[in-house]
Amino acid sequence: MAEKTYRIPTVLTAEELLDKAFHRASKISIKGTNFLDGKKKTVLAKVTASGDIITDALGGYVEKFPRIEKDEDFLPELVDIIIGLDQYKKSLGAVNWACNRMEKLKTETLRNIRRSKDPEIIDSIRGQFYGRTSSLMGQISKDLLFLQECKNKFRNLPSVDANVPTLVVAGFPNVGKSNLVTVLSSATPEIAPYPFTTKGIIVGHIDDEWRKYQIIDTPGLLDRDLSERNDIEMQAILALKYLTHVMLVVLDPSETCGYDMEKQMKLLTSLQKGFKGVPIIVAESKCDVFKSGNPDRIVFSAKTGENMETLRTAVIEELRKIRLEIAPDEE
Numbered sequence: 001m002a003e004k005t006y007r008i009p010t011v012l013t014a015e016e017l018l019d020k021a022f023h024r025a026s027k028i029s030i031k032g033t034n035f036l037d038g039k040k041k042t043v044l045a046k047v048t049a050s051g052d053i054i055t056d057a058l059g060g061y062v063e064k065f066p067r068i069e070k071d072e073d074f075l076p077e078l079v080d081i082i083i084g085l086d087q088y089k090k091s092l093g094a095v096n097w098a099c100n101r102m103e104k105l106k107t108e109t110l111r112n113i114r115r116s117k118d119p120e121i122i123d124s125i126r127g128q129f130y131g132r133t134s135s136l137m138g139q140i141s142k143d144l145l146f147l148q149e150c151k152n153k154f155r156n157l158p159s160v161d162a163n164v165p166t167l168v169v170a171g172f173p174n175v176g177k178s179n180l181v182t183v184l185s186s187a188t189p190e191i192a193p194y195p196f197t198t199k200g201i202i203v204g205h206i207d208d209e210w211r212k213y214q215i216i217d218t219p220g221l222l223d224r225d226l227s228e229r230n231d232i233e234m235q236a237i238l239a240l241k242y243l244t245h246v247m248l249v250v251l252d253p254s255e256t257c258g259y260d261m262e263k264q265m266k267l268l269t270s271l272q273k274g275f276k277g278v279p280i281i282v283a284e285s286k287c288d289v290f291k292s293g294n295p296d297r298i299v300f301s302a303k304t305g306e307n308m309e310t311l312r313t314a315v316i317e318e319l320r321k322i323r324l325e326i327a328p329d330e331e
């Protein structure tokens, strides 16, 4: 699992930022050698302080929000579904633009103040600076709100490693998925957050000599016919596609799970349709209780351990075929 944590800052609204900047400026008062000198020094300091507060904040956002396409911990497709990549890039771009504009506005204003010899004009330059700063912030107020929303959504992105071949387990409730994931995992599987679901997804690891694979159980997501899904559930399922390199569909021919084989076969068909292009391994669970006798399927029992090695080998064989674009372990 990707252990990198992102310190994405809280994004202030345009109003909050302006308040912070102007409030700081309002406290500044510097004595000079005469009235004009005092005025100049004070206004120069006010403009510098308020300008810096804004550019520091905006620059920080631009720097600390993840670059999705360059950051290997993010799946651009998933981020696109959850956040909207276009808008994300547009908003970060707008904030960057405003940061540069602010810097220029500050430099220009400071120059004009230094040149001026009239306290009234200095005050009016300051007034203009505040006005232009406010309108600049107004122009990116929606982008700032959007980025704050993104910050919240980033927290719910699944913490799975996009660069590790991943097996996703599917099948009706009670067919024995969780037991299987536990037996195949080298350590106790962990629950990772997943957007759209409160249950999260369960992530374990399979060790294969020098390589490691992820094995994921998805409670409530791939355990019903896709045609019965509402829009939000469908989004969650489509997003899963980007995590799935190989799928393992578990059938329970003993039907002790409470679903007959006809229903289970329908689910299999719907998964095959929904996950076209993804290699699917079909296996039958609970062989300690019942075997269907179908020669094409691996039968196993997570309870007694029967055939677990055969299943592991079959799964690893498929996962070994997965070649990822950025495979850190590959020479």
Ligand SMILES: Nc1nc2c(ncn2[C@@H]2O[C@H](COP(=O)(O)OP(=O)(O)OP(=O)(O)O)[C@@H](O)[C@H]2O)c(=O)[nH]1
Residues within 6 Å of the ligand: 171, 172, 173, 174, 175, 176, 177, 178, 179, 180, 219, 220, 223, 285, 286, 287, 288, 289, 300, 301, 302, 303, 304
């Ligand atoms: N006899 C037998 N029972 C099993 C086996 N594997 C799982 N079970 C039982 O089947 C039930 C469901 O197992 P789970 O692994 O929780 O099934 P699941 O598919 O994860 O269920 P959901 O999380 O509800 O979707 C439990 O009562 C298990 O004890 C097996 O190999 N043999």
Ligand SMILES: [Mg+2]
Residues within 6 Å of the ligand: 177, 178, 179, 217, 219
């Ligand atoms: Mg389960």
